[in-house]
Amino acid sequence: MSTAGQVIKCKAAVAWGPAQPLSVEEVEVATPKKGEVRVKILATGVCHTDAYTLSGKDPEGEWWPIIFGHEGGGIVESVGEGVTSVQPGDHVIPLYMPECGQCKFCKSGKTNLCSVVRSTQVRGLMPDETTRFTCKGQKVYHYMGCSTFSQYTVLLEISIAKINPKASLDKVCLLGCGITTGYGAATKTANVQPGSTVAVFGCGGVGLSVIQGAAARKASRIFAIDKNPKKFEYAKKLGATDFINPDDYDKPIQQVLTELTDGGLDYTFECVGNTKLMRAALESCHKGWGESIIIGVAGAGEEISTRPFQLVTGRVWKGSAFGGVKGRSELPNLVEDYLEKKLEIDMFVTHQFKLENINKAFDAMHDGFGDCIRAIVNFE
Ligand SMILES: NC(=O)C1=CN([C@@H]2O[C@H](COP(=O)(O)OP(=O)(O)OC[C@H]3O[C@@H](n4cnc5c(N)ncnc54)[C@H](OP(=O)(O)O)[C@@H]3O)[C@@H](O)[C@H]2O)C=CC1
Ligand SMILES: N[C@@H](CCC(=O)N[C@@H](CSC=O)C(=O)NCC(=O)O)C(=O)O
Ligand SMILES: [Zn+2]
Numbered sequence: 001m002s003t004a005g006q007v008i009k010c011k012a013a014v015a016w017g018p019a020q021p022l023s024v025e026e027v028e029v030a031t032p033k034k035g036e037v038r039v040k041i042l043a044t045g046v047c048h049t050d051a052y053t054l055s056g057k058d059p060e061g062e063w064w065p066i067i068f069g070h071e072g073g074g075i076v077e078s079v080g081e082g083v084t085s086v087q088p089g090d091h092v093i094p095l096y097m098p099e100c101g102q103c104k105f106c107k108s109g110k111t112n113l114c115s116v117v118r119s120t121q122v123r124g125l126m127p128d129e130t131t132r133f134t135c136k137g138q139k140v141y142h143y144m145g146c147s148t149f150s151q152y153t154v155l156l157e158i159s160i161a162k163i164n165p166k167a168s169l170d171k172v173c174l175l176g177c178g179i180t181t182g183y184g185a186a187t188k189t190a191n192v193q194p195g196s197t198v199a200v201f202g203c204g205g206v207g208l209s210v211i212q213g214a215a216a217r218k219a220s221r222i223f224a225i226d227k228n229p230k231k232f233e234y235a236k237k238l239g240a241t242d243f244i245n246p247d248d249y250d251k252p253i254q255q256v257l258t259e260l261t262d263g264g265l266d267y268t269f270e271c272v273g274n275t276k277l278m279r280a281a282l283e284s285c286h287k288g289w290g291e292s293i294i295i296g297v298a299g300a301g302e303e304i305s306t307r308p309f310q311l312v313t314g315r316v317w318k319g320s321a322f323g324g325v326k327g328r329s330e331l332p333n334l335v336e337d338y339l340e341k342k343l344e345i346d347m348f349v350t351h352q353f354k355l356e357n358i359n360k361a362f363d364a365m366h367d368g369f370g371d372c373i374r375a376i377v378n379f380e
């Protein structure tokens with residue numbers, strides 16, 4: 001029976017305040033307005049950025065109660081007025097980085113940072129300054145324009161990538177953030193060249209995806225750097241050639257790496273969110289041309305530093321959001337790569353939970369034993 005045109009009551013994990021466990025509640029999900037789409041979420045990954053904002057330390061995340069989640073996969077349930085690019089039944093990935101195709105950023109051809117709705121999205125609102133969720137009579141805020149920790153969510157049409165329905169949503173949901181971010185950072189932001197040398201600081205879901213991207217670009221040496229040696233098993237399978245635990249050395253990691261690579265690396269990537277490691281990653285780059293890409297999200301108020309001489313002498317510091325990938329036009333190609341077995345995703349799914357146990361998914365992510373790359377919440 002169609003639910004189009006009706007308010008849907010369903011389950012969602014609601015965050016009522018910072019640093020509290022999520023609470024699975026019945027929520028009401030309003031009908032999609034003009035340019036909006038209501039999506040039934042089948043699976044969602046849990047990303048460190050969800051935990052970061054839940055911790056209360058995200059300067060852009062002060063809106064409670066809120067429904068987190070931004071790494072989902074689902075099926076279109078109904079569409080609002082004027083929506084033409086998707087229809088009920090389409091398989092989709094929500095995008096925290098929209099692609100409107102019209103704004104200054106989209107038209108520049110230089111960036112994926114579509115900014116047309118950012119001012120409302122970071123305040124947990126739809127562009128009309130309202131939300132589509134209520135719970136216990138209270139307004140509930142959206143998160144990163146996605147809110148995938150809900151059985152149903154409302155998204156903007158420009159925040160949806162339509163994908164091949166042959167792909168399992170409980171795998172390709174990871175393209176909604178972690179895998180696309182790392183893979184894109186290597187293949188788009190850095191544009192790693194064949195034969196080059198690469199070092200990846202932090203081998204979680206994001207860093208491992210950088211490794212996969214660097215291997216796809218036929219880098220000659222790929223250093224996997226992590227304090228947790230269990231991550232090296234995954235790194236090796238994805239193409240890393242060298243494995244370094246900084247705790248095994250009594251000198252700075254940048255010195256270790258420059259000595260091992262005749263002066264430094266062509267590309268380095270920081271995939272932890274640690275500002276000291278960001279400096280180490282920059283200073284591990286080769287003089288004259290080495291590029292360091294910051295991907296990790298650092299804590300509020302933290303700043304990066306280095307001697308300006310590091311830049312004067314030709315090292316380049318860059319950042320990457322969502323891997324520089326334009327979600328609507330480029331993400332569906334990654335799904336095709338997955339279906340053609342050119343892109344590994346399955347290996348990243350190390351833990352699965354039902355929505356009722358979503359807090360255990362956060363625990364798994366934080367457990368520190370190194371056996372969780374990505375925890376998935378399955379809704380069905
Ligand atoms: N820019 C963007 O668009 C995006 C950014 N992010 C950010 O990227 C970062 C990485 O995400 P994700 O891969 O999911 O995170 P993980 O925590 O899964 O991975 C980080 C890895 O780095 C290890 N580590 C921690 N400290 C060090 C250190 N000093 N030296 C070497 N290794 C270290 C961790 O080990 P251990 O587990 O033992 O702590 C872990 O294995 C996060 O900050 C996240 O918020 C995520 C998605 C998009
Ligand atoms: N709000 C935080 C910064 C959060 C951040 O850097 N987000 C990344 C995506 S992280 C995904 O897991 C991003 O792409 N940001 C681009 C944007 O426009 O928000 C803070 O203020 O520190
Ligand atoms: Zn994320």
Ligand SMILES: [Zn+2]
Nearest residue numbers: 100103106114
């Ligand atoms: Zn745009």
